[in-house]
Amino acid sequence: MTGLGDWRDSSRGWTSGTRERASLSNSDFVFMGDILAHCAARQAGLVRYRTTAHRVPHGGGMHDRPHGSILRRAGPLMLARLGVAALTFAIPLVLARVLLPESYGTFKQAWLLSNTLFLVLPLGLNQSLVYFVPREPGKKRLWQSHALILTTVLGAVAAALLLGFGPLVASAFHNPELAAVMPYVAAFTAFKLAASCFDLAWMAEGRIKASAIVRVASEGFYTACMLAGAVWTRSVEGAFAGVVIATFAKAAACWMALSAGGLRISPRELRRQLAYALPFGAAFALIIPQQQFHSYLVSASVTAAAFAVYAVGCFQLPVVDMLYTPVSEILQLGIAEHEAKGDNEGALRLFREAVARLSFVFVPTMVLLAISAPTLISFLFTDRYLAAVPVFRLSIISIPMAALPLDGVMRACAQNKFMFRISVLKLGLTVPLAWLGFHALGPIGALGGWICAEETCRFLLLRRAAHLFGTTILGALPRELWCQTAAAVLAAVPGAVALHLAGGPLLVQLCTGGIVFAVAYLAILRALGVLPPVRAWIPQKAPLVLIREAA
Template sequence: MFATGSKEGTSLTARAALMIFAKTLAFACNFAIPLLLVRRLAQNDFGIYKQIFLFVETAMLILPLGFPLSAYYFLPRDEERRGHVVFNLLLFSLTVGCLAALMLFLQPALLASLFNNAELTGYAPLIGLIILLWILSALLEVIVVAHQETRLATLLIIAAQFTKAILFLAAVVWFSSVKAILYAAIIHGALQTTLLLFYVRSRFVNFWRGFEWPVMRAQLSYALPLGIAGVIFGLQWSLDNYFVSYRFGAADYAIYAVGCFQLPLMAILTDAVASVMIPRSSALQKSDARREIIVLTTNMMRKVSAIYLPLYVFLLVAGREFILVLFTSQYIRSWPIFAVNITLIPLCILASACDPVMRAFAEHRYFLLKARIITLSVLVLALWYGTQRFGMLGAITIAIGINVVERLIVTLKVKRHLGVTGGDLPLFKDMGKLLVAAILAGLGASAARLLLAGSPAWVVLFVCGGIFLFIYLAAIPLLGILKDEEHQMIRRVAAEWLPFKSWEAKSAER
């Protein structure tokens, strides 16, 4: 089914660009789902849908214990035992998925207790099956990327998300019920799992015939400390949602969930960068090339800053209109929550830089675990107190504040370990310039927003977006942010795609 692929010699930037392209298209495929749901489902039903998939996403983050990410560490390093590594990934994921499905089948009231919503009990068996299939099928992207077949991974990601979008949209349009969406999710998971089995059989012949406990033990030893830290991070990431959902009910949770809408958008870039940074950082760590890791990391931070910083500033300016256009005036109460939550966007710059380094240096995996145990403990107490007294806005403020503290702690640890000093500050100068460009663009968009007061939300969003983009793109070359090779690349693209420039170049040749 799959042609045998060879390792790709593409650069880190090219691989990251392919993954970002794939995940951006994947996001585009799924973008319409919540927009249609808020228009087809009652607010309470939309809240139930968000509760269900909050639980599914939390289970997918927690149950694998970070074990699948061991593929990024072991597949590039141990060519002889790749089949064993892949078999262990499948075995572990199948085991935890089956346990989750069995638990929900035997104890369906667990969901009702967790969310304070008795309506969820009837959906428990379907939710268990979704968790099983989605945990298994999530291995497809991990294994393909770890096997360094980035182009194939790009195609698979796009195809998977396009299929998911079609299934979900069909369920919403034809049936407009939560149960129909769950059946669509089951079909999607079954298709992806089938594709996974075809792929591993074509790449790792007879992989199921060899089980070596030393390989499994090595993977567990690497993955579990980081995985438990991932479990804690998963709880930390979603705990505020559970507090809000339990205390305020499904209808109000729908408001809160819309306020957290941008999280999948950030995950696109963060996951794409991590999937290529972890193997590259791991390879450099093996040769103790710490200086190269610093340069690699700062280059990647520069690239993601070019997207994260303007996105953050623009949403601060036009976020209210963003909510109105996408989710209708029914969800305008989500805007204050959204304004606080987008603080995570610039924090993703630190996540893109630090997380791959922490995973590459396996000896520091316990530090991350200890830090997250402390921050999770503080978060639980703060949410228990703050949600009662300050409502949903208090919950999101507490969650973001704890996240900021943790990111700063991890960043300081990475800085000390890599030996980053004041002499390395020039490596970060372009990020400061990008922030200046974003602020200038934000000021221009703010002025336009004031002039358009009283206009329809979509007009304000469109005009402000156009002005912001124009000023930002104009400021980048004026501030000297572009490198020589980037100038040359832009000229090549312009010569190829702009008719006037292409005609001018041909005339010069004559």
């Protein structure tokens, strides 16, 4: 689920996935880009000769073949996401404290508008660098110049749209304060787009460490500027002024770094680049409305303060994205390895392992969040947002479903057309279900309708995956899943009692309830005989491996 505005810089990252707690179905962005860009590449003849394509090392650039469990193999990707999550986690917590609910709602509405344009307008130009630069490095300057110039122009277009239509949108949202801050929103949206190709350009060159430094440094500076502006002025204008400063600095650095050797333009190569990139734009134009429809519906129907409460209810802890996306990517690699050997049973075993590892974390996480929701919301966002508890408890229903890394299966099995149909179906279901849910139950009904559409399509994906593995739906799922579910439900009782009886600060109460819940959960799993081999997740020193091999 999205935090209704926490969609920041989502088109960047190791692939084209989202960076914040954008959505539990964030893999849709990767899917649609893969599907349509693959079709464009074939039809447009982007790489005309096989010999022009550079061989990519196994594992997407990793020099050594990954071994071990699915979580150990995904470890580096998790660490990369952890750094970004650590830097951005404090933003909503601080803003919810220093801003009035009406102003925090305005912040969320403005962020929603900015990120809609930020996700759709780049048209896949940034992702095209990862495709073209490694394959035709001699034309690197062309690819980077095209992306740099066009994303900057598109940033100006975004600013013009926000300035031109901002008052109309503010009127539709019944929020005059939104119109007042629109110049800030237009400015930082333009600068964000102008700098959007920076880290991907360096990553496409193979400068992974430099790319990572850019991302971490920009995130740190960005967070510091935003929070400093908000705390200093205690206003949404101050927060956005800080954002303008940070995004301008990154845009300036991006232009200085990528245009240092001069800009080059080739109409012929630009056509090739656009032939690859435009399908990404089409994909995002389809996915973004589906992902954000419930946010726009609620925002246009309630006050800014009520939307702030709704946004808090949709807040998600970063653990889901940190685990799900890397495991899904590694699963895709592992399934491809097994399929190359004709080992369908091995692919099924790997899928079950991935589900068991993710559900080991996600299932108890949902249960623990459900029982501690009021205390957690008070601790993170203060008592003024306690009305968000029902929405929050509904939003976390999707967490256990994220234990099914179905996107990795679909990509590994080349189910592109099927995924496209599912995405269209998801959009077709989301609009009526969210609309009906809102008119029947209010904002919580809109979220419920969105979740129904998401999980209906996820069930269809699971059915397809089971068919590909040559088994039934139940046969595709590991036995550990049911034991973990039972253990989490049983552990909820002592966890809830401990939370209720605990005294002292809210943090102490949360820790007490969480520790009791975790101990009970692990004890029940051990009694059931399905406690995961935690020691196997810890990398061993090389001598131990050699001794084992010799034995």
